[in-house]
Amino acid sequence: MAKHYEFEEVETRWQQRWIQEGTYEIENDDVRPPYYVLSMYPYPSGQAHQGHIRNYTFGDVLVRYRTMQGFGVLSPFGFDSFGLPAENAAIKGGAHPLEYTEARIAELKQSVLRLGAVYDWRREIRSHDAEYIRFNQMIFTHLLKNDLAYRKGGLVNWCPGCQTVLANEQVESDGTCERSGDLVEKRSLEQWFLRITKYSDELLFALDDLDWPERVKTMQRNWIGRSEGARIRFLVEGLPETSIEVYTTRPDTGFGATYLVLAPEHALVDLLTTDQQRDEVNALKALAVAESDIERQSTDGELAKRGAFTGSFAINPYNNERIPIYLADYVLSSYGTGAIMAVPAEDQRDFDFAQIYGLPVVRTVATPPDFLDGAYSGEGIKINSGFLDGLDVATAKARSIEWLESRGFGSRSVQYRLRDWLISRQRYWGCPIPVVFCEKDGIVAVPDDQLPVLLPRDVQFLPTGESPLMSHAGFLHTTCPTCGGPARRETDTMDTFVDSSWYFLRFTDPFNTETAVNFEAVRHFMPVDQYIGGITHAIMHLLYSRFFTRVLGDVGLSPEEIREPFGQLFCQGMVRLGGRAMSKSRGNVISPDEYFASIGADALRLFHLFVGPPTDDIDWGDQTNEIIEGCSRYLRRVWRLAVDGGPSDGAAATAAKDLDGESRLLVRTVHQTIMKVTEDFDHYGFNTAVAECMSLTNAITRANRIGVDRAIVDEAIDILLRLLAPMVPHLAAEAFEIRNNAHVHCAPWPLADPDLAKEDRVTMVVQVNGKLRDRIEVSASIDEQEAISIAFGSGQVIASLAGKSPNRVVARPPNLVNIVV
């Protein structure tokens, strides 16, 4: 009997060895075909929880699997180390964000190392490092020069909890902050934006060719929100110089436009409002300002109080009818032109409004016979529409646009929901925006040779809601790089999503001190072959990264031909406890440490791989510890099987032998398992890969017991260890080394021999009227006639037929015969 498996000693020893031997370090001139596996770099929140473990286990399996397959795998790791929690901790009287963050990084890194996940640690990136800040800022100033970054005033989202403005993407649909949950307010501020909308179409259309989960692509499509329609100009009665432009996706319904509606913030409101209507209009404007976004977008509010007549009239260009101009809070100034033509017959919201205000309804599409009442937005034949009558909706849309364009009343127009990305944050712990404000020269970018602009250490963290940089004289007051005169430094820092929008490019050559991105290295490794992370990043991080990859190419900072950063995206499920996602901020964390100590990293990894499909959420429940214990028990079995018999005698055993009986059976199982596990790894089928390995283990145990040739069994065990190596790397490495004096992670991935995997006898199912009546062992090579005659020879079948003659016989040799009577 070999000694008990000392997982703690073995695991830590191999972890050191992989680092010392540089097993997973890769050079950029490596001759193997490149392969880039990346798990989203984490915000360092301290010790890992089970969500991290799950994530990094999946990534590590792929790194080790692809390495064994002969790829030169790039597997880097880093930390998204700027962010609010560190600063909030400082305000609450904790350590300086720098020390706080570096302590959390050390904790998380410790967990990841102890898990046995392998990375090229030479390439580690931390977004708060001076070198990363420098290139982040250089990217910003290049965007500024290319008019892709700009400063603009206007209403922005302000989170009172986070004490900073937010990007649209960071506001939930209920109007709350995605981080703090506070109700987001509107504030009028001048802020920095990145021109992501310039890429709307490219970001949208390129989704079609991406090998990403469909739901992520759908979410991005919805977020970009492209709609095609027309802008139409309505003349205003009595004001010959004035016209109102509306945007509509239904230019075919113009003959049914019986009134216009403007957003309360619309620039023409005051001009259009008659004295008689002024009080009513002002009341509505006041209401719209006071309302939160939730109230404003709610469908519950009483419509009667949410609209107001301006007293003015416009002329419908389709039919020259005089139609009233209203205001309503539900029309948004930020979308389209901030004004709509209302077609109550074909839009439910317009219909409801028309009912309240007694406005006419004119149908322009024939409704189906079973249609009752209300707005009808479906397909149909145009009616009451002059030159459009008799056309279908799609044709009428196109014809309307031609008609509008020929008369100068409008034109084709595409609208997007996507807004430019607001990146200013009024916080300390982020990358400073590298500009100064000079009275003489205005906004001046800090030149490349003066970067980085670093955060001063000696600031005061006070709960004032103002960035500590505002009150740091040494930081604030500077000189203008252009004229040398006095200037004020920008005190806003960048959204941390900027940091994470290009780190994957930097990983290809983080040693480069000349430029942010090394073109040659990017061309070698990009795009990321397998990107792994949570679905929570479906919009923000993944959209911004797609934008950055393009924009860096277009401003000459990265190869222009690399448009998409992530070839294949894999979104793992969440780990839940008590019905909620496990996370430190929610305080429902199960630490991996107790498992590292009690059963080891391999057993915990195996649990995460085995418990269910990796895309599914898992609930940490009552039975979880028993399942983990089962994984540990399985590994002890593998260990005994592998180590008890001494060194392996299995080299090329199958090649030298004529196989029959139980030996043949075992060899067949081995080769079938290789095929299935390989297939599973290629499609993230980790749970079934584990199950296949367990089945093979059972088969080897049985073969051992009944005395199958030692060399055959040894070969099977060695292949089992190679299949297990990506999943349980420590145990596989130790056992393989004891048996073969070789490093399993440097061994090639086993190849299946299809001939050896082939079944020669199979179980044929015989059904009568589709019901299972017998199972018969047959040769795999039987033909249809043989299958049928064997089926009719079955006693069970004869009894079931009870003398009746069959109507029809369906044979699928060698698996099935179905007799229909």
Place this chain on the structure above:
RNA sequence: GCCCGGAUGGCGGAAUGGUAGACGCGGCGGCCUCAAAAGCCGUUGUCUGAAAGGGCGUGCGGGUUCAAAUCCCGCUCCGGGCACCA
């Protein structure tokens, strides 16, 4: 409201038109042991039966097919995303 998932034993799950429940957890029985732990062997959807066997069975109701967890139609429930976006 719209869109996308999902529902299978006591539990996690497997099977994507051809043996439902692989693999594991839990349970039950046995071996080993003074005993326990560890380990090993067997068994385990459900009803019926002494057994052989038979009936039923993949959320519900229909349909297609020789054959449906799987495909189609109509529901129910659960999860997620989007939502006065004109």
